[in-house]
Amino acid sequence: MMNEVQLRVVVADDETMQRNVLTEIIHKLYPAFEVIACSNGKEVYDVMMEKPVDIVLTDIRMPVMDGMELIEKIYHEYPKTKMILISAYQEFEYAKNAIKYKVIEYLIKPFRVSEVQKVLKRVQAEIQKESENEKSLNKYQLLADEAQKEEERRFLQNMIEGNIEADKLKEEKYSLLQEFGTAAIIRWRAGETKAVKIPKGLTKEQQAKLMEHISFLFPNMFLIPQQNDFDKSVHKAVLLLPRETAMEVAQKLEYCLKQLQQDNIVFWAGLSNTKLSLGVLAAEALTQAEEMLAFYFYETGGGIFSFDKMHTIMDIPTKSTAFFENQLHRAIRSSDRKQMETVIDDMKAALLKEVRCYPNKMKHRISSMIVLLLKEMENTILQEQYDQLLNRSYQMYAECDSFDQLFEISKQLLGQAMEATFIKSNQNNAIDDCITYIKTHLDSDLSLQKVADYVHFHPNYLSGKLKEKIGLPYSVFVLQLRMELATRLLMDTNDKIQDIAVRCGFHDSNYFNRMFRREYNISPEQYRKANKKW
Incomplete structure (x- = not known):
């Protein structure tokens, strides 16, 4: 079994509670693992210098050496170590920079046991797969081939990161x-995807066909595969295309996309402008290409986005959404889900008519508006449901992959919030029904269990909700109602004390007398004489 494999794991987080919780989760899930806890990147680095580590789970923000510096060191010095980034929603965009350092998984705080298990299971599978591959190939040939490929990949990767090795550029194979x-x-999707409004990914055969077309169009290209995004179905590759102008590249890729779309093969590409010396300016060119590739957000059927044509869009502000936000407020206040969805559809249609601003601006504008609406609904939703909904919104928007999906997510989140509001309203009505039942059944058995069964709540939950409503523990509330009824009956009737006790739920008159005296410091008889109305 894979779970029985002994792996060495390091957890790095400067927050003691977060570190301890994650360490304990891994211990319970995988008792065979050796788990080491560290409070900063320097401690992790020291541990790795003593003995190899299989998996590192690291937070981003830490003292001494932060997570980004640590994963860069691991990337360069310990390439076999698998890295998992611990991230909060607000750090998500920042954390994407970790992809180039082969961070293959991530965890979003707060940790869930199921998510930790899922992530570690994937990493284990990759470790096992790599181990099996190494055994199946000739050891010495593998080492030689991998060394050469790795050297070429590192050189090209360093170059697009701005680290120029001038001497290597002079070598014949890199002279172009x-x-x-x-x-x-270029960007494409592979395999199945369950995300809203995202087309099915490419099969292995379709991916091979895409690469064949790209290779045919650009025989002199240098291709640098990139690590997958946090969404594992997304694939990217950097193309360095010497002796090709930006206009020529755009024309070729647009033709390629048009041809491949006939076979349901779609991809997206971001292009830099033409550089006089591609190797020297590779990092600048890559930045431009990445900025342009972001516009895939608007095009589900593939697209080619050129810096020469689109760089001016970067500074265009997003259109005001205040009108639609006000309409959403009204729809939420009136609990009109259909109207809420109509407003979001209208907002989407209006924004599509405008000049398209930079995707991250659009994503931030819409997600910020919806999250603010959710926060305004906090007091109308049960706290546990509200916390789950807010955390879900952060994760869903962080992983949002398209313009269409942005608005589908918004509908889904507001719809769930409105349903949760309805549930709380119904529960409040149930609490009111419960109080009415108690007041009209003071002569009956009013044990907490019996009353909870009446409204189909768990006794502990009912007790807590009643205390929120009336400010008293359940037993104190019931006794108070019974004593109030007793005082009215003593003043307004000539009934016997024993009969009054029964009507107030006390079948032992002596016990009734003791409880009455404890509440009012006199006996029922004395109270009647002092307060009798006739």
């Missing part, structure tokens, strides 16, 4: 990179 050229990033 000294000439003019263009950088491109």
Whole structure:
């Protein structure tokens, strides 16, 4: 069994509670693992220098050495170590920079046992797969081939990161990179996806066909595969295209996309402008290409986005959504889900008519508006449901992959919030019914269990909700009502004390007398004489 494999795991987080919780979860899930807890990146690095580590789970923000510095060191010095990034929603965009350092998984705080298990299971599977591959290939040939490929990959990766090795550029196989050229990033989806409004990913055969077309169009290209995004169905590759102008690259890729779309193969590409020396300016070219690739957000059927044509869009502000926000307020106040969905559809249609601003601006504008609406509904939703809904909204917007999906997510979240509000309203009505039942059955058995059964609540839950409503523990509330009834009956009737006790739920008149005296410091008889109305 995979769970029985001994792996060495390091957890790094400067927050003691978070570190201890994650460490304890891993211990319970995988008792065979050796789990080491560290409070900063320096401690992790020291541990790795003593003995190899299989998996590192690290937070981003830590003292001494933060998570980003740590994963960069691991990437360069311990390439076999699998890295998992611990992230909060507000750090998500920042954390994406970790992809280039082979961070293959991530966990969003707060931790859930199921998510930790799922992530570690994937990493274990990858470790096992790599181990099996290494055994099946000739050891010495594998080492030689991998060394050469890794050297080429590192050189090209360093170059697009701005670390120029001038001497290597002079080598014959890289000499073309000294000439003019263009950088491109292509993006495609592979396999199945369950996300809203996202087309099915490409099969292995379709991916092979895509690469065949790209290779045919650009025989001199240098291709640098990139680590997957946090969404594992997303694939990217950087193309360095010497002796190709940006206009030529755009024309070729647009033709390629049009041809492949006939076979349901779609991809997206972001292009830099033409650089006079592609190798020297590779990092600048890559930045431009990445900025342009972001516009895939608006196009579900693939697209080519060129810096020469689109860079001016970067500064266009998002259109005001205040009108739609006010309409959403009204729809939520009136609990009109259909109207809420209509407003979101109208907002989407209005924004589509505008010049398209930079995708991250659009995503931030809409997600911020919906999260603010959710926060305004906090007091109308049960606290546990509200916390879950808010955390879900952060994660869903962080992983949002398209313009269509942005608005589908917004409908889904507001719809769930409105349903939760309805549930709380119904529960409040049930609490009112419960209080009415108690007041009209003071002569009966009013044990907490019996009353809870009446409204189909758990006794502990009912007790807590009643205390929120009336400010008293359940037993104190019932006794208070019975004593109030007793005083009215003593003043307004000539009934016997024993009969009054029964009507107030006391079948032992002596016990009734003791409880009455404890509440009013006199006996029922004395109270009647002092307060009798006739």
